Amino acid sequence: MRVSKAIYTIWLRDVIRFYREKPRILGMLGQPLLYLLIIGNGLSYSFRMAAAPQGFNYLEFMYPGIIGMSVLFTSVFSAISIVWDREFGFLKEVLVAPVPRWSVAIGKALGGSTIAMLQAAILLLLAPVIGIKLGPLTVLKLLAVLFLIAFSLTSLGITVASRMETMEGFQMVMNFLVLPLFFLSGAMFPMKGMPPWLETLMRLDPLTYGVDALRNIMFATSPARELLVQFPLSTDLAVVAAMSLVFITAGTMAFSKVE
Amino acid sequence: MNIITVAKLQKKYKSLTAVEDVTLEVGEKEIFGFLGPNGAGKSTTIKILATLVKPTSGTAFVGGFEIVRQPHLVRQSIGLVFQETTLDERLTAGENLYFHGMLYNLERSAMAGRMAEVLAMVELTDRKNALVKTFSGGMKRRLEIARGLIHYPRVLFLDEPTIGLDPQTRNRIWDYIHHLRLRENITIFMTTHYMDEAENCDRIAIIDHGSIVALDTPANLKKMVGGDLITLLAPNRSEVKRIIQETFGLAAVESEEQLQLEVESGESFIPSLAGRLNGLISSISLRKPTLDDVFIKLTGRDIREEAADNWGMMRAHMRGRNRK
Structure with missing residues (x-):
C-alpha cells in the first residue's frame, strides 16, 4: 500500500511536470514528425534507385524505426530529471522519505515510460498518412511492446543518471550509449545483407529486437513481411522482456546507492 | 521523557x-x-x-x-x-x-x-x-x-x-x-x-x-564566560581606578581611553558605582556576555567569521553542496 502510493506519487509528479512544460510537449510532437518527414522521405527517395527488392517500401520499413527512436530518446532522457532534481535539491526530499528507494526508481521509470508512450501513441495516429492500416488490436499490441521498450530504456537512463552529478556528464554518456543503440537497431537499415561484423553488432543490440517486434506486429498480414522482419516475434518478445528485467534491476540498484 | x-x-x-x-x-x-x-x-x-x-x-x-x-x-x-x-x-x-x-x-x-x-x-x-x-x-x-x-x-x-x-x-x-x-x-x-x-x-x-x-x-552558558562587562569613560583614569579598588575591591583594566571591569551583576552594581564616582566619569556602559563570547571561548573561533565563510562557500560550491 505504502509502496504503491510512493510509486504513484513519483509517477504523478513527472507527469504533472511534463504537461506544465509546453515547449517540451511541442518538441515531443515536432521531433519525430521531423525525422519522419526529412529522414524518412529523404532516404526513401534515394533508396528507390538502389536495388531494393520488389515490394520493399522504405517509408514503411522506417516508420516502426522512427517510433522506436522517439521512444528511445524520450525514455532515456527522461531520467535526466534525477540529475536535475539533484541539482535543485528536490532529490533530497525524496531520498529522506520513509519509502524504499526501489519504489522511487520504479515510479520514475513509469513516469518516463508514460511520456514516451504518449509520443508513440501520437506517432501511431499517423499510420494512415504513411499508408499503413492498423486495427485497434494491432495498436494495443504495439503499445504493449512499446511500453516494455520505454520502461527498459527509462531504467537504463536511471542507471546512468543515478551515478551522474552534472547534466553535461549525463548528456555525454547518454549520447555515447543511445546513438549506437539506435544506429545498430535496424531502425534505419535492414540487417539482411550487412557485413558480418555489423550484423553481429546489430544482433547484440537489444533494441534491434524491440524494433523487430514492432515490425512483426505492424506487418503481420502484409505480403512484404518476410522482407521487413528478421526474427520470430517470440524471440523479439523474449529479448525485450529480458531487457526490461535487466535494466529495471540495474536502475533500482543504482538508485538505491545514491547518496 | x-x-x-x-x-x-x-x-x-x-x-x-x-x-x-x-x-x-x-x-x-x-x-x-x-x-x-x-x-x-x-x-x-x-x-x-x-x-x-x-x-x-x-x-x-x-x-x-x-x-x-x-x-x-x-x-x-x-x-x-x-x-x-x-x-x-x-x-x-x-x-x-x-x-x-x-x-x-x-x-x-x-x-x-x-x-x-x-x-x-x-x-x-x-x-x-x-x-x-x-x-x-x-x-x-x-x-x-x-x-x-x-x-x-x-x-x-x-x-x-x-x-x-x-x-x-x-x-x-x-x-x-x-x-x-x-x-x-x-x-x-x-x-x-x-x-x-x-x-x-x-x-x-x-x-x-x-x-x-x-x-x-x-x-548558564553565558555564566561560563564570566560576569558583565562595565566600561567607563573618565578624564582622570588613574584616580577612578584607585577609588574603585579601594571602595569595591575590584581591579579595573585600563585600555586606551577606557576603564573596564567585570562584575557579577551589572545592573545592580551601576547605581552604587555611579554614586561613588559622581562627577569623575563621563559615561558608563554595560555589556552582557553573549553567546558569541561563549562560542569564542570554547572553540577559539568567532562564529560570525564562520558564517561569512559559510556564505562564501555556498556561493562557490552551490552545485557541489546541493549534491550532498
Whole structure:
C-alpha cells in the first residue's frame, strides 16, 4: 500500500511536470514528425534507385524505426530529471522519505515510460498518412511492446543518471550509449545483407529486437513481411522482456546507492 | 521523557573522523540548538540522526526508534528542513505539500484538512495554487517548514532555518517556530550561525572537533564566560581606578581611553558605582556576555567569521553542496 502510493506519487509528479512544460510537449510532437518527414522521405527517395527488392517500401520499413527512436530518446532522457532534481535539491526530499528507494526508481521509470508512450501513441495516429492500416488490436499490441521498450530504456537512463552529478556528464554518456543503440537497431537499415561484423553488432543490440517486434506486429498480414522482419516475434518478445528485467534491476540498484 | 537520545556516536571516514564522541539527550517539546564551527561534525550528526548516514559506532534513538535498525520509522517521525531548498519549484505550493503527504503515507481523507492547516500556520493559504518558483526566499522557507510538519513529526530538524533571510523575515520564522511548538507539541532540533537567534533555544550544545564541548541553557552558558562587562569613560583614569579598588575591591583594566571591569551583576552594581564616582566619569556602559563570547571561548573561533565563510562557500560550491 505504502509502496504503491510512493510509486504513484513519483509517477504523478513527472507527469504533472511534463504537461506544465509546453515547449517540451511541442518538441515531443515536432521531433519525430521531423525525422519522419526529412529522414524518412529523404532516404526513401534515394533508396528507390538502389536495388531494393520488389515490394520493399522504405517509408514503411522506417516508420516502426522512427517510433522506436522517439521512444528511445524520450525514455532515456527522461531520467535526466534525477540529475536535475539533484541539482535543485528536490532529490533530497525524496531520498529522506520513509519509502524504499526501489519504489522511487520504479515510479520514475513509469513516469518516463508514460511520456514516451504518449509520443508513440501520437506517432501511431499517423499510420494512415504513411499508408499503413492498423486495427485497434494491432495498436494495443504495439503499445504493449512499446511500453516494455520505454520502461527498459527509462531504467537504463536511471542507471546512468543515478551515478551522474552534472547534466553535461549525463548528456555525454547518454549520447555515447543511445546513438549506437539506435544506429545498430535496424531502425534505419535492414540487417539482411550487412557485413558480418555489423550484423553481429546489430544482433547484440537489444533494441534491434524491440524494433523487430514492432515490425512483426505492424506487418503481420502484409505480403512484404518476410522482407521487413528478421526474427520470430517470440524471440523479439523474449529479448525485450529480458531487457526490461535487466535494466529495471540495474536502475533500482543504482538508485538505491545514491547518496 | 527524552525524544532524542544519542550515546557515544562516532563517524569515521577513510582519512578523517567527522564525529568523535557525541552524547546528548533532548527532551520532549524542547527547542534544542546545535552549534559549532564548520567541519566540527554538526551536519554529520544531523545526517546520522536523520538516518541519511550510518554511524561507525554508537547508538541513537529518535522518537523511540533506533536510527540504524528502524530507519523508516525514524524518518516517519521526523521533519527535515535543509539549508538549501528541497522544494520542487515547478510545482505549486499545494502540490509540494500533497506529494510530501503521499510519500509520508498521510491518509488521503485527512490530506486536504492538514494541508490547509499547515499552510495557515505559515500564512501561505492564499498562495496554495501558485508555483513555488514565484515565491520569495522567506516564503519558500516557510513552505518548507509547513511541508516538514504535514506528517505530524515528533521532531523537526531545522538546519540554518533563517540563513540568507532579511532580519524581518528571520523574526517571522522564529514566531512560527515558537508558535508551532505550542500547537504541534513538537521538539525542535536546529542549527544556526546567528547567535542572537540561538538565544531562542531552551538548551544549546556546542560541538567542536567532533565532540560536545558544552551543553546547557543559554543563560548558564553565558555564566561560563564570566560576569558583565562595565566600561567607563573618565578624564582622570588613574584616580577612578584607585577609588574603585579601594571602595569595591575590584581591579579595573585600563585600555586606551577606557576603564573596564567585570562584575557579577551589572545592573545592580551601576547605581552604587555611579554614586561613588559622581562627577569623575563621563559615561558608563554595560555589556552582557553573549553567546558569541561563549562560542569564542570554547572553540577559539568567532562564529560570525564562520558564517561569512559559510556564505562564501555556498556561493562557490552551490552545485557541489546541493549534491550532498
